[in-house]
Amino acid sequence: MMRFPSPLLALVLFVSFPSFVAAQALKLPDPLPGTAPLKLSEPLDEHMVAGIDRYALQALAQSPQLRPEKWNYDFNSHAAFIESIKENRARFKTIIGAVDSRVIGPGFELLSTTEKSSVIAECPAFKVHAVHWQVLDGITASGLLLQPTGEIKARVVALPDADWTPEMFVGLKAGVPKSAQIPLALAARGIQVVIPTLMSRDANFSGHPEVFYTNQPHREFIYRMAFEMGRHVIGYEVQKVMAAVDQFERLDKQDGRILPVGVVGVGEGGLLALFSGAADYRIQSTWVAGYFQQREGVWREPIYRNVWSQLTEFGDAEIAAMIAPRSCVIEACAVPVVDGPPAPKKGQRASAAPGVIEIAKPASVKAEFERALPVFEQLGLQQNLSLVFSGEGTGPAGSGKALADFLFGLRIRQNKKLIPPVELRRTANGIQVDPNARQEQQFNEMNAFTQELLNRSARYRDAEWQPGKYTSVALWEKDADRLRDKVYDELIGRLPAPEQPVPLNVKTRKVLQHDQYQGFEVMLDVTPEFVAGGILLIPNDLKPGERRPVIVCQHGLEGTPMDTIRADGHSYNAYKNFSEQLVKRGLIVYAPQNPYKGRDRFRTLQRKSNPMQRSLYSYIIPQHERTLEWLSSLPFVDRQRIGFYGLSYGGKTAVRVPPFVKQYVFSICSGDFNEWVRKNADSAHRYSYVFHGEYEIFEWNMGHVANYAELSYLMAPRPFMVERGHNDGVAPDEWVAAEYAKVRRFYTQMGIGDRTEIEYFNGPHTINGQGTFAFIFRNLNWKPSGD
Structure with a gap:
C-alpha cells in the first residue's frame, strides 16, 4: 500500500493525480485519506444517542459533587447564614416559576350560599369549612379549612398527594390511610389547617373541545405551556402555599399575636412542602412525607417534576438545607405509586410523557439526608433536621415520631393526655362541593393565567431586545x-x-459511488463519550x-x-x-x-x-x-x-x-x-x-x-x-x-x-x-x- 507523508497531503495528491481528473473516473479510496476505517456495526444514530445518553447520565451522577460550587454558606450566625443563601433562594424561586406578584386577598373566603353553610363537617375540636383564597391575578386556591373551636396554637398548610382530594385527606372520602390523614391530627391539637386542591393526575380536562383531548395528566398539560413561559405547575402551587401564609399573617395582625406556621405534604404534596419551606422563610416547620430522596434519577419520574437547571444547584439535600435554621422533618413512607400516565379514555389521544413514581428506597432517603445534615450541624441545630422511617420506609405517612418532630418545630409540646381519634360528622346544611368541578375550575385558572403570559410575551421580548x-x-x-x-x-x-482538547479521531467508510459523486459515512469525536457524524458527498468533477x-x-x-x-x-x-x-x-x-x-x-x-x-x-x-x-x-x-x-x-x-x-x-x-x-x-x-x-x-x-x-x-x-x-x-x-x-x-x-x-x-x-x-x-x- 502506498504511504504518503501526511493524511491531508495524501488526499491532495490523490485528487491531483492526472488519471483521476476526469469526473467519471474519480474514485476516492476507502476510507478517506487522513481518516481511520469506520467499522460501526450499529446505526450511527443509535450509537450517537447512546453516547449522549452516557454523557448526560454521567453529568447527573456527578452533580452532587459539583453543587457546592454554587453555595457560599456563612455559619457565623443564623442571620449570616440566611443572608449567605439569599441569592440561592431567589434562583430557586425563579427556576420553579414562583416569580409572579401575589394578590393581596381579603383572607380565607368561606364558600357558602343563602341556603348552605361553608361548614361541611365538624367534631368537638374543630369545624371543616369549604374555602378559597386569592393567589395570583386570576388564580385562586380552593380547598378546606379546619378551624379549631378552641384556642389556635399554630397555623399549617397541609398538602395532599396529587391523587388525593382535600376531602380524602381528612377522611370524608375513602382512599387515604387513617394515619396519613395528618390534618385531623393537627386540628385536634388546636392547629388551624388549610388544605389546597392540587392539580391532579387525572386527564379529564387536558385538551380543548375544538382541538382534541389527551391522556396527559392535568399536571403535565399545565407544565407544558407553563415551562415555555418560565413558569411551572410546581411554582403555581408553591405560590398557593405562600398565599395561604399571607392570609395567616393577616389573621395574626387581626388577632394581635404571631403564631408559628408550618407546611406538611405527602407524595406530590411532599414535594411542594419541601419547596415551599425552602422558598418562604416565614414557614417555621416543614414536614416532607414520602418525597425526599436522591434526585439524580428525576428523569424517570413524571415530566411535571422536570425543573430546568435544578440539579446544578438544588438536590433535595440542598433544598432542605435552605430550610435551616428552621425545622425540617423527613418521613420515609409509602405514597401513591404511578406506573405511567393514565390510559387514554374514549375521545382522548395518547400524547403523555412516560414517567413513574415509586416508593423511595430507604438507602436513597438516608444518603440524601446525610448530605443535608452537616448544614444543620454547623449551625448547632442538628435537632432541627430529623429523619423518620414509617415502618421500614414503606408504612403509611403520619407516624407518631414525625408528628412529634413537626410539632416541636412549631414550638408545640405534645400533650401527655391521649388525644382520641377524630370522628368527623358531616353537617346537614353544609355546602356540597363537587371535587371534579373544583378541579376543572383550578385547571382553567392556571391555563388562562399562562395564556395571558403568552399573549404578553412578545411585548416583553421587544422590551428586552429593543430591535x-x-x-x-x-x-x-x-x-x-x-x-x-x-x-x-x-x-x-x-x-x-x-x-x-479532544482529538477529532475521524473515521470514514464509502457508502455511495455515483457517476456524479461519491459518499462517505463519517464519524468523529465531540467528547470522549459522544460523537458527531453524517454523510459527506463529494462531486466527481473536483x-x-x-x-x-x-x-x-x-x-x-x-x-x-x-x-x-x-x-x-x-x-x-x-x-x-x-x-x-x-x-x-x-x-x-x-x-x-x-x-x-x-x-x-x-x-x-x-x-x-x-x-x-x-x-x-x-x-x-x-x-x-x-x-x-x-x-x-x-x-x-x-x-x-x-x-x-x-x-x-x-x-x-x-x-x-x-x-x-x-x-x-x-x-x-x-x-x-x-x-x-x-x-x-x-x-x-x-x-x-x-x-x-x-x-x-x-x-x-x-x-x-x-x-x-x-x-x-x-x-x-x-x-x-x-x-x-x-x-x-x-x-x-x-x-x-x-x-x-x-x-x-x-x-x-x-x-x-x-x-x-x-x-x-x-x-x-x-x-x-x-x-x-x-x-x-x-x-x-x-x-x-x-x-
Whole structure:
C-alpha cells in the first residue's frame, strides 16, 4: 500500500493525480485519506444517542459533587447564614416559576350560599369549612379549612398527594390511610389547617373541545405551556402555599399575636412542602412525607417534576438545607405509586410523557439526608433536621415520631393526655362541593393565567431586545455577542469546556459511488463519550487544487442523512433528495446525523439534560462545531463558504445552530419557521405541541428569552432565509408571516434587507428547492453545474 507523508497531503495528491481528473473516473479510496476505517456495526444514530445518553447520565451522577460550587454558606450566625443563601433562594424561586406578584386577598373566603353553610363537617375540636383564597391575578386556591373551636396554637398548610382530594385527606372520602390523614391530627391539637386542591393526575380536562383531548395528566398539560413561559405547575402551587401564609399573617395582625406556621405534604404534596419551606422563610416547620430522596434519577419520574437547571444547584439535600435554621422533618413512607400516565379514555389521544413514581428506597432517603445534615450541624441545630422511617420506609405517612418532630418545630409540646381519634360528622346544611368541578375550575385558572403570559410575551421580548435601536450593522454587532451568550446560556444550555482538547479521531467508510459523486459515512469525536457524524458527498468533477463551498443539509425528526439523498422512497416526499440535487450541481454536501431519532430513546435525553441546564441543542451545537472543524481541514473545502439548509426539525436546527456557529455563512429554515412560542404554549390551537407527543420540544422560558424572530436576529449580518409551503401543517401562514416580518424589518433597518428573504410556494411540508437553491448559489458564490 502506498504511504504518503501526511493524511491531508495524501488526499491532495490523490485528487491531483492526472488519471483521476476526469469526473467519471474519480474514485476516492476507502476510507478517506487522513481518516481511520469506520467499522460501526450499529446505526450511527443509535450509537450517537447512546453516547449522549452516557454523557448526560454521567453529568447527573456527578452533580452532587459539583453543587457546592454554587453555595457560599456563612455559619457565623443564623442571620449570616440566611443572608449567605439569599441569592440561592431567589434562583430557586425563579427556576420553579414562583416569580409572579401575589394578590393581596381579603383572607380565607368561606364558600357558602343563602341556603348552605361553608361548614361541611365538624367534631368537638374543630369545624371543616369549604374555602378559597386569592393567589395570583386570576388564580385562586380552593380547598378546606379546619378551624379549631378552641384556642389556635399554630397555623399549617397541609398538602395532599396529587391523587388525593382535600376531602380524602381528612377522611370524608375513602382512599387515604387513617394515619396519613395528618390534618385531623393537627386540628385536634388546636392547629388551624388549610388544605389546597392540587392539580391532579387525572386527564379529564387536558385538551380543548375544538382541538382534541389527551391522556396527559392535568399536571403535565399545565407544565407544558407553563415551562415555555418560565413558569411551572410546581411554582403555581408553591405560590398557593405562600398565599395561604399571607392570609395567616393577616389573621395574626387581626388577632394581635404571631403564631408559628408550618407546611406538611405527602407524595406530590411532599414535594411542594419541601419547596415551599425552602422558598418562604416565614414557614417555621416543614414536614416532607414520602418525597425526599436522591434526585439524580428525576428523569424517570413524571415530566411535571422536570425543573430546568435544578440539579446544578438544588438536590433535595440542598433544598432542605435552605430550610435551616428552621425545622425540617423527613418521613420515609409509602405514597401513591404511578406506573405511567393514565390510559387514554374514549375521545382522548395518547400524547403523555412516560414517567413513574415509586416508593423511595430507604438507602436513597438516608444518603440524601446525610448530605443535608452537616448544614444543620454547623449551625448547632442538628435537632432541627430529623429523619423518620414509617415502618421500614414503606408504612403509611403520619407516624407518631414525625408528628412529634413537626410539632416541636412549631414550638408545640405534645400533650401527655391521649388525644382520641377524630370522628368527623358531616353537617346537614353544609355546602356540597363537587371535587371534579373544583378541579376543572383550578385547571382553567392556571391555563388562562399562562395564556395571558403568552399573549404578553412578545411585548416583553421587544422590551428586552429593543430591535428598533439597531439602525446599522455596527450598532448591532456591539450587542450581538452579549445577546447570543444570553440565549445560549439561558435557553439552550452550554456544555462545560473539556479539560483537555479532544482529538477529532475521524473515521470514514464509502457508502455511495455515483457517476456524479461519491459518499462517505463519517464519524468523529465531540467528547470522549459522544460523537458527531453524517454523510459527506463529494462531486466527481473536483479539479486539482480546487476548493469548493459546502452546503450542510439537515434532516428532520426521526430522519437520517440518507433520507436527504435518496431519490426514491417515502423520504423523497419531504426531502426531494435535496442533498443529491446540490452535489449534482457541483457543491460539496455534508448531511449530518442529528440525535433526534429513536422516539423515547432520544426524547429522554431532554429529560436527563434539563436538570443540568442543558437541552438537545447543548449537544448538537458542539457536534456542528466539531464537524466544521474537520470539514475546514479538508484540502478541497473552502472554509469561508459553508452554509446551512434544514427542513422541519432541521429547520428548528437552522435557527438554533448557525446563530451560534459563526462559521456558517448563512442559514435556511425550511418547513419550521413560525411563531414558535405560541406553537408550544397555545392551549386552544390545533398546531400547538401542548396537545402532541413531542414532550421533548418545550424549552424553558423561551417566551421571555427568544422566539424565532430573535433567534434569527442572531444570524445578522449573515444572510437568513425561510422556505414556506402554504399547506405546511407546522403552522398557519399568518403565524409565519408575522414572525418573519420582524426579521425582515430588523435586517432592512440596518441597511442589509437584501440578505434576508422568504419564499412561499404552493405545497406541503417539503423542500421546494427553487428560491432556496438560488439563495445558496448566490451566497456561496457558486455557479452550478448542470443537472
